[in-house]
Amino acid sequence: MLVVDKPGGIATQAPPGIDSLESRIKAFLKQRDNKPGKVYLGVPHRLDRPSSGAMVFAKHSRAARRLAEQFEGRMVQKTYLAVVAGEVFPDQSTWSDHLRKIPDVAHAEIVAADHPEGRQAALHYEVVGRIAAPQATVLKIKLETGRMHQVRVQASSRGHPLWGDAQYGSDIPFG
Numbered sequence: 001m002l003v004v005d006k007p008g009g010i011a012t013q014a015p016p017g018i019d020s021l022e023s024r025i026k027a028f029l030k031q032r033d034n035k036p037g038k039v040y041l042g043v044p045h046r047l048d049r050p051s052s053g054a055m056v057f058a059k060h061s062r063a064a065r066r067l068a069e070q071f072e073g074r075m076v077q078k079t080y081l082a083v084v085a086g087e088v089f090p091d092q093s094t095w096s097d098h099l100r101k102i103p104d105v106a107h108a109e110i111v112a113a114d115h116p117e118g119r120q121a122a123l124h125y126e127v128v129g130r131i132a133a134p135q136a137t138v139l140k141i142k143l144e145t146g147r148m149h150q151v152r153v154q155a156s157s158r159g160h161p162l163w164g165d166a167q168y169g170s171d172i173p174f175g
Helices: 021-032 061-072 150-157
Strands: 002-006 053-057 079-085 092-101 108-111 119-131 136-143
Touching (some): 021 053
Antiparallel strands (some): 079 136, 092 108, 119 136
């Protein structure tokens, strides 16, 4: 397996011909190992394009299967740091909502608990810092579930979009 520090602004995966972290790693392994033909790379989890952080990749199918089982069994603990607009109170809490992916669009939204496409989404946060100007809060987040754009949607719906996340309402650039 490989652990790679994903930079923000690049997709984890993309269709052929479009830049992605997956295609970059495959090209690197092909060149480094002087490998003819296709390079296998398993992707057991993803990070959204704007996000940065450590990612795990599998170099063969057996490792991919084992890693996928660990993610599915919640044996892997992931912690996120997010800079969000405004002051978040209380200093520790849980956000629980129902989310749905909007069909044919790379976007998710909060829906009523009885919505047929809604899926439970919960995260736990802790304030680890505050920024004075422009006013922001740094959150340490642990996901209980892993829905599409979960952190981004749940924070934005409470008036705290992630810095730099124009898709979900931020007007503050990041980086």
